[in-house]
Amino acid sequence: MSRVTSEDGTPIAYERLGNGPAVILVGGGGAVDRSENSPLAVALGEHFTVYNFDRRGRGESGDTQPYAVEREFEDIAALIEHAGGPAHLYGVSSGGALVLEAAAAGLPIDEIGVYEVPYDVSPGVQERHREYTEKLGALLAQDRLDDAFELFMRLAGSSDDDVRGARSSPMWPELIANARTLAYDAACLNDGSPPVDRLAKVSQPVLVATGGMPDPNMGGLAPGFFDHAADAVAEVLPRAERVVIESQGHVADPKAVVPVLKRFFES
Structure with a gap:
């Protein structure tokens, strides 16, 4: 475990695995630390240099107040700089919303992957x-x-x-x-709907992925919740590729995810 220092002085803890182009993993809401992404980091580390970090306020990272989404942009920027330049980003759930917002804000990011971003496209x-x-x-x-x-x-x-x-x-x-x-995470989702105007500013290629299987622990969501959100996001992103990783729930098996990311990041 190592640390970088964000612009406001917050220490951000991370683990580095593998070799090759840099990929930064961004976890979602409810994750207590980077451990949720650890199996993916290990598998992806066979092809890339993976930075798996604790978002601020979690695990071994600091939590300087007051919070603002922009501070998390700065955390990612510090990791990108430490990695030596532009990096690929992969964000899961609300971490995907953070990744998209960071790209719209102009961070030096290469290709982006997001998985089951929980934007809501229903009325109200x-x-x-x-x-x-x-x-x-x-x-x-x-x-x-x-x-x-x-x-x-x-x-x-x-x-x-x-x-x-x-x-x-x-x-x-x-x-x-x-x-x-x-x-x-609620702040990363802004008003809960896809931020159409900001997404239209994202110039990088973006893989917009969902799983093909409803998650039994999220049965109260409307049918197709994540697919409808992903379709809406892909429609407004200038360079989106929409994919379904079959037979995966909201927490996807790294064995299913890695080949999809490897193809996209290396294309």
């Missing part, structure tokens, strides 16, 4: 997202971290059984310890 999304962020903020302000994480799970389509199982699992204390970062 802005109001629902505003209500979620306001309620989440109130719960966090009251230190009701258990309830804040449950609120996130409900947003992600978890059932009553899913929530009860999570609350009784040994992982629950670790999950709620990172509950404050849920507000960061």
